[in-house]
Amino acid sequence: MVQHNRLSHALLFLGKEGSGALSLARAMAQYTVCEKVNGKTSDNGQPTTEAPSLFGEAFESETPNQKLINQESETRNDSCGACPSCLKAAKLIHPDIHFSFPVIPKKSGDKPVSTDYIVEWRQFIEKYPYGNNYDWLQFIDAENKQGNITAHECNEIIRMMSLKSFEAEYKILIMWMPEMLGKEGNKLLKLIEEPPPNSLFIFVAENDALILPTILSRTQLIKVPQLQQTDIAASLTQNEGTPAKKAQQIAAISDGNYHEALQQLSHADDDWEVLLRDWLNSIAKTGPAAQVKWIDDISKTGREKQKQFLQYFIHLLEHAIRLRMLGIAETGSKNDDFALRLNKLCSLEQQEAISQELDNAIYYIERNANPKMLFHALTIKLYHIISNNSIILVQ
Numbered sequence: 331m332v333q334h335n336r337l338s339h340a341l342l343f344l345g346k347e348g349s350g351a352l353s354l355a356r357a358m359a360q361y362t363v364c365e366k367v368n369g370k371t372s373d374n375g376q377p378t379t380e381a382p383s384l385f386g387e388a389f390e391s392e393t394p395n396q397k398l399i400n401q402e403s404e405t406r407n408d409s410c411g412a413c414p415s416c417l418k419a420a421k422l423i424h425p426d427i428h429f430s431f432p433v434i435p436k437k438s439g440d441k442p443v444s445t446d447y448i449v450e451w452r453q454f455i456e457k458y459p460y461g462n463n464y465d466w467l468q469f470i471d472a473e474n475k476q477g478n479i480t481a482h483e484c485n486e487i488i489r490m491m492s493l494k495s496f497e498a499e500y501k502i503l504i505m506w507m508p509e510m511l512g513k514e515g516n517k518l519l520k521l522i523e524e525p526p527p528n529s530l531f532i533f534v535a536e537n538d539a540l541i542l543p544t545i546l547s548r549t550q551l552i553k554v555p556q557l558q559q560t561d562i563a564a565s566l567t568q569n570e571g572t573p574a575k576k577a578q579q580i581a582a583i584s585d586g587n588y589h590e591a592l593q594q595l596s597h598a599d600d601d602w603e604v605l606l607r608d609w610l611n612s613i614a615k616t617g618p619a620a621q622v623k624w625i626d627d628i629s630k631t632g633r634e635k636q637k638q639f640l641q642y643f644i645h646l647l648e649h650a651i652r653l654r655m656l657g658i659a660e661t662g663s664k665n666d667d668f669a670l671r672l673n674k675l676c677s678l679e680q681q682e683a684i685s686q687e688l689d690n691a692i693y694y695i696e697r698n699a700n701p702k703m704l705f706h707a708l709t710i711k712l713y714h715i716i717s718n719n720s721i722i723l724v725q
Contacts, residue, residue: 337530340550344552350554355504357409426500430506431479431506444479461589464696479515487503487518509537511545522548556587609628646669
């Protein structure tokens with residue numbers, strides 16, 4: 331889009347959790363302010379006379395020098411990473427790249443804005459570049475408070491974007507999780523529709539259905555695909571020092587979500603298989619007393635571990651269905667034996683019903699459901715699906 335002068339002033343990077351949409355937005359902002367890309371410096375450090383414009387019109391007639399510059403821009407796919415602007419952008423301290431994200435009041439009566447948490451934000455991005463909204467709120471000790479992008483924040487954005495840029499040619503706003511922007515987001519409509527010169531808005535979202543339609547209609551949608559399994563495995567091996575075989579196993583169950591892969595890696599020593607075996611045995615054999623004990627144990631773990639455990643179960647069901655449909659006995663995975671036992675225990679329809687119930691449970695865990703009530707209800711549902719061969723609540 332930059333090379334063909336088709337870059338919109340308002341972009342929506344839409345990517346599921348762990349796809350790296352925020353990292354991509356940061357890279358885009360760095361590319362926009364890069365001094366080499368904008369022609370302020372050349373490879374030898376000398377200033378250049380002309381350079382392609384990010385937002386300007388295409389050249390009507392090209393001189394030989396302009397043609398050479400355009401050819402260079404076609405092969406220049408990224409920021410240089412070495413100029414002062416790139417170094418500042420990488421550290422999140424560039425004065426013309428602004429961030430907006432969900433925040434909470436530090437004390438009762440506060441009207442918080444993102445700049446109140448900018449130090450924590452830089453630390454968070456450095457430590458958790460693929461972190462999600464839950465990670466961020468826990469990082470700032472929000473506990474059970476709900477983060478929001480407030481009307482006060484919208485007023486600050488309007489004021490900030492109306493100022494002249496300090497160093498770069500462009501002023502950039504990266505808004506992370508615009509889903510947390512309520513009706514007060516309508517304050518930004520005029521700014522987005524009629525932006526100041528050389529302004530770039532980048533919204534980074536996971537669910538476009540939760541974004542205000544009035545804002546959604548004013549942005550250019552760019553879908554960020556989920557990561558490839560091979561890329562996740564390679565990154566785990568190279569960046570986290572994970573053995574290749576374990577990296578491949580984790581990548582297989584992460585479903586293109588690098589955040590999920592890192593979570594699985596951090597909980598790699600947790601024995602989910604034993605926990606799942608005890609649960610299924612209590613449902614199918616040992617009865618209510620064992621179920622109550624198991625529910626008490628799982629309820630004492632954190633929400634993240636509960637979610638990881640249910641996702642592990644879903645992965646096993648997917649693996650079991652894969653073995654069933656392919657008609658093979660094993661794939662070389664350590665989960666083959668358990669998956670084959672699940673195929674003997676449940677039919678394909680039962681596995682589908684269980685998977686649906688597990689998905690629902692993960693949804694409620696993310697929304698602070700009472701763990702004892704949730705796992706008690708889930709145990710009863712799985713009992714009817716498995717023991718009574720009843721396909722309930724699929725719809």
